[in-house]
Amino acid sequence: LAKTTQPISMDSYEGQEVNITCSHNNIATNDYITWYQQFPSQGPRFIIQGYKTKVTNEVASLFIPADRKSSTLSLPRVSLSDTAVYYCLVGFTGFQKLVFGTGTRLLVSP
Amino acid sequence: EPEVTQTPSHQVTQMGQEVILRCVPISNHLYFYWYRQILGQKVEFLVSFYNNEISEKSEIFDDQFSVERPDGSNFTLKIRSTKLEDSAMYFCASRGGTLYQPQHFGDGTRLSIL
Numbered sequence: 001l002a003k004t005t006q007p008i009s010m011d012s013y014e015g016q017e018v019n020i021t022c023s024h025n026n027i028a029t030n031d032y033i034t035w036y037q038q039f040p041s042q043g044p045r046f047i048i049q050g051y052k053t054k055v056t057n058e059v060a061s062l063f064i065p066a067d068r069k070s071s072t073l074s075l076p077r078v079s080l081s082d083t084a085v086y087y088c089l090v091g092f093t094g095f096q097k098l099v100f101g102t103g104t105r106l107l108v109s110p
Numbered sequence: 111e112p113e114v115t116q117t118p119s120h121q122v123t124q125m126g127q128e129v130i131l132r133c134v135p136i137s138n139h140l141y142f143y144w145y146r147q148i149l150g151q152k153v154e155f156l157v158s159f160y161n162n163e164i165s166e167k168s169e170i171f172d173d174q175f176s177v178e179r180p181d182g183s184n185f186t187l188k189i190r191s192t193k194l195e196d197s198a199m200y201f202c203a204s205r206g207g208t209l210y211q212p213q214h215f216g217d218g219t220r221l222s223i224l
């Protein structure tokens with residue numbers, strides 16, 4: 001499983017766009033990039049997953065450059081309820097276990 | 111949207127007692143997992159389960175732990191003789207059978223060992 005590096009914490013204000021970047025220099029050819037969100041005392045919640053270029057869903061966008069050595073989770077117009085820990089995971093998301101790092105703690109202020 | 115449900119939300123047990131944590135995975139999912147998160151620490155993998163058998167387990171998942179899918183809908187984690195250090199949030203997850211489908215997590219059971 002590829003090692004990931006992401007900022008420990010980020011601060012933002014309501015209504016702003018937040019970009020969280022994850023580095024994964026040793027990503028393998030068949031690895032996917034997956035992001036989860038976790039609120040206190042809740043389970044991780046799947047946000048988005050991608051392999052290359054750009055993926056967008058109703059809550060976020062995921063940007064992956066051509067070399068795939070990093071990825072950026074973009075949260076448009078955050079609200080207070082987006083305050084959470086965000087995890088970047090890289091691996092062959094077949095049937096393997098997930099290996100969580102410490103994630104990025106996002107604090108959104110009014 | 112279908113979700114993974116876990117019961118109870120909070121379990122308080124005396125050290126040495128047996129505890130069973132219950133999970134109802136998403137109905138058409140085929141792969142099941144247990145993770146735990148000690149307060150303030152990372153989410154850690156415990157065990158994965160497919161086709162009625164364990165497919166992988168971590169070092170944490172020792173002989174005191176067992177999993178079962180007793181009736182085709184529930185998925186349980188049993189701890190035979192609980193220790194203080196078993197106090198944690200326990201999360202169940204499930205995923206479908208198609209490659210690259212993500213795992214979906216329940217909201218966990220908070221296990222407190224006294």
